């Protein structure tokens with residue numbers, strides 16, 4: 001059934017047992033909404049120099065948006081901001097692929113499970129909500145901190 | 151897996167001949183994913199269109215197309231007659247005292263905004279200014295909230311609203327504090343698009359009349375489904391939208407009492423709405439043309455006329471009875487689904503055929519997606535009535551909404567579909 005291509009087991013697992021959910025200390029906070037369906041996320045980023053020390057979030061939304069926030073946390077926390085941005089861009093490209101992309105599993109790991117979601121235009125925004133919030137929060141956090149050259 | 155208990159129920163009485171009606175709607179013959187017939191339960195968002203309406207649109211463009219009110223040639227006269235004929239049909243459909251009280255707009259949102267703007271620019275006694283109060287309700291569609299917020303921000307008028315009871319009705323307990331001598335306009339929906347609630351028009355209109363406030367009724371979810379008699383409602387303005395009542399998109403109606411339409415100023419200026427124009431100033435055509443600047447949606451109005459013919463031919467009372475039977479059945483069957491909570495009245499009394507619900511903690515988006523896979527079209531989200539979701543502490547709902555072509559079997563399919571959703575996410 002086609003549904004299984006969207007609701008991969010990995011996605012349902014992340015939905016049922018989300019990683020890193022809840023709000024903790026951060027350097028910047030953003031609130032993003034998806035006005036068409038009412039999904040919302042409040043997301044905080046804490047940086048430790050060039051490293052993403054924590055991504056914490058409180059969110060309300062469908063399984064796709066919840067699972068995607070969980071995958072974001074799992075993939076990006078502990079990496080450098082630069083690596084995180086590369087992953088974010090690869091994920092964005094995959095979600096914009098209209099079902100054509102497969103995603104680089106080395107880079108995206110569990111996030112490749114979202115390839116099937118890219119076939120459903122109404123759901124792409126759900127998958128991207130937390131990632132766009134992270135991008136925004138990170139830009140804010142970077143703007144608010146002294147430049148680190150390392 | 152899923153169980154069909156539909157057979158345990160006896161067939162409903164008072165239903166329309168849906169087999170015959172469905173043949174008029176080409177789209178209802180569509181088959182979706184893996185051979186699943188379309189079960190269209192998103193009628194509160196927009197209705198499907200019968201062949202009679204599609205034919206009227208085609209015939210208009212193939213035979214009569216011209217601009218209205220401005221040519222002397224045959225086509226211009228035919229187009230004008232068709233456009234003005236549609237106005238006569240609307241007037242009869244809503245029992246308007248005069249055809250000149252029927253203003254064509256592009257949708258209900260434009261109709262509602264038109265009233266807000268008329269009142270913002272009006273002279274006394276209608277003028278909404280810093281001393282005035284505007285009253286709406288917490289169950290309005292955003293189209294009947296935002297225009298009043300804009301008016302309030304621009305004029306300084308105070309915006310007030312009726313709250314909701316736990317079972318999805320208007321809380322009228324403070325009506326006398328809400329609607330006061332300061333109130334200039336009370337605007338509320340006759341039927342809620344999210345909750346399905348049918349509101350007590352008479353109580354609200356009485357109070358508004360007592361204090362001399364104008365009343366605007368948003369009949370977007372009523373005009374398609376029940377007998378609408380603007381004289382019986384005793385409102386000053388009634389707004390609705392064509393696409394929810396079998397007509398094409400791009401056509402709406404604002405009905406207003408003649409004296410008011412004479413007194414109130416135009417909002418949009420342009421061709422068609424004038425009497426004479428000099429470089430210094432203009433005088434205006436009488437209503438309804440005063441409020442119809444520019445080339446109107448001609449074909450769409452003709453389509454609305456054809457839709458009204460179709461509905462009237464079946465009979466709005468029969469359509470209302472059909473939907474009531476389906477709603478009663480659906481409300482009962484939905485409550486058999488474990489963890490399902492109806493948001494809105496849990497009976498079919500004073501209730502329209504839009505039923506919102508939440509299913510455990512499965513997000514409506516996911517409910518809608520799995521139903522779609524089975525060919526069942528419902529709407530998910532906040533349905534442009536986000537304050538209602540906030541009121542009941544939920545992010546969104548799933549909404550099934552029925553119309554004259556929906557069947558008891560489709561309710562059963564919805565219920566089976568919901569069992570499947572539970573299994574899928576269980």
Ligand SMILES: Cc1ncc(COP(=O)(O)O)c(C=O)c1O
Nearest residue numbers: 257258259291293343370371391
């Ligand atoms: C109660 C109500 N009012 C107003 C509207 C707005 O209708 P339209 O989008 O056609 O302007 C709708 C429909 O979405 C509605 O359900």
